[in-house]
Amino acid sequence: MPELPEVETVRRHLEPLLLGRRFVSAHLPTDYQKALSGISAKECTTLIYGKTIQSLTRRGKYLILNLEDSHLTFHLRMTGRIFQTEPEEQEKKHITAWFTLSDNSHIYFKDVRKFGRILWSSDLKWLEEKLGVEPLSAEFTPEYLEAKLGEKKQRIKSALLDQSVVAGLGNIYVDEALHLAGLHPEQSCSGISRAKWLKLHSSIVVTIQAAIDLNGTTFQSFYFGEEETSGEFVSQLNVFGRTGKPCKTCHGLVVKTKVAQRGTHYCPVCQPLR
DNA sequence: CGCTTTGTTGAAAT
DNA sequence: TATTTCAACAAAGC
Numbered sequence: 001m002p003e004l005p006e007v008e009t010v011r012r013h014l015e016p017l018l019l020g021r022r023f024v025s026a027h028l029p030t031d032y033q034k035a036l037s038g039i040s041a042k043e044c045t046t047l048i049y050g051k052t053i054q055s056l057t058r059r060g061k062y063l064i065l066n067l068e069d070s071h072l073t074f075h076l077r078m079t080g081r082i083f084q085t086e087p088e089e090q091e092k093k094h095i096t097a098w099f100t101l102s103d104n105s106h107i108y109f110k111d112v113r114k115f116g117r118i119l120w121s122s123d124l125k126w127l128e129e130k131l132g133v134e135p136l137s138a139e140f141t142p143e144y145l146e147a148k149l150g151e152k153k154q155r156i157k158s159a160l161l162d163q164s165v166v167a168g169l170g171n172i173y174v175d176e177a178l179h180l181a182g183l184h185p186e187q188s189c190s191g192i193s194r195a196k197w198l199k200l201h202s203s204i205v206v207t208i209q210a211a212i213d214l215n216g217t218t219f220q221s222f223y224f225g226e227e228e229t230s231g232e233f234v235s236q237l238n239v240f241g242r243t244g245k246p247c248k249t250c251h252g253l254v255v256k257t258k259v260a261q262r263g264t265h266y267c268p269v270c271q272p273l274r
Numbered sequence: 275c276g277c278t279t280t281g282t283t284g285a286a287a288t
Numbered sequence: 289t290a291t292t293t294c295a296a297c298a299a300a301g302c
Contacts, residue, residue: 002280034298061280078279079300094300114299115280152286154292163281170280261294263278 002076004135004168005211007061009231010082013088015056017084022102023048032175035096035109037117040239047120048072048099060131060167064124073119073127074109080116083108131167135208140166141260142201156192156200157185158260172240173211177203179239179247184273185259185266191274210236239265 002010026044030038036044051067058064063082065072074082087095087108097118099107109118132148133139145166149159159165162173169177178185180203183196192200216231234241238248243265245258252269 075281077281079299112300113279152291157292161281171283262280 003170006216008212009216010177011056011058018053024100027098037119076116077115079112081110085196132165135166135204142198146197152189156187171262175240184271185264252259
């Protein structure tokens with residue numbers, strides 16, 4: 001499940017491989033045409049033909065290939081992967097889009113669940129309008145968090161999953177950050193103290209930074225690179241996917257419930273609801 | 275079969 | 289009326 005650290009891992013992996021490369025054409029399989037949102041392969045080809053990749057950036061969970069005068073933005077959703085080696089015969093049915101470069105090599109977008117999307121746009125206004133601050137940027141401060149959420153009656157987990165508040169947090173890292181902060185996922189935002197906002201802020205930063213340093217979390221299906229490299233943050237998980245196991249910081253047992261329609265893991269002892 | 279996953283959408287509830 | 293929650297959806301694997 002690629003969240004910010006996984007997308008950043010992919011970005012760093014792809015950057016040296018794709019920088020300066022020139023697009024020739026875009027392609028979609030005949031039986032599935034939704035991966036390129038809103039445009040046909042032919043239209044996309046017209047838009048990107050001859051354009052070179054100036055830089056690779058990331059915003060939240062979005063990976064952006066910046067061309068001279070436009071952008072090709074990828075959202076991996078749950079199972080999207082980007083690579084350059086020719087896919088095996090049996091994985092070809094999961095290729096939802098591919099691009100040909102000027103040296104006749106390719107960029108493949110493989111997506112088993114088919115929720116991933118690629119968007120062409122002339123600017124990134126649409127992205128900036130929908131996303132909140134980057135958790136590792138200077139704009140992300142305890143004051144921002146409290147000002148944005150302090151009055152809300154929403155549960156803290158739902159609020160943190162909202163991409164317009166902090167961009168890039170998903171199910172894994174919200175559960176982990178809340179555990180580190182000692183906050184119950186169903187805690188109402190309005191009941192969180194100044195001290196806890198401070199703690200939550202640092203918990204988010206520390207968790208995301210540590211996950212990036214370990215190339216993300218390979219829980220079920222996240223791999224990056226041509227060699228199917230896995231992220232190493234799994235070993236650092238305190239609650240996610242550890243249902244019934246002892247909490248790593250106290251004697252509690254991790255429980256799994258559902259909050260905001262998402263599987264939610266927490267330790268009832270160090271994350272009490274008050 | 276039913277549950278899981280992300281993010282958007284629109285309806286329903288508070 | 290505004291905020292918040294919820295169900296549906298898109299798709300396939302286990």
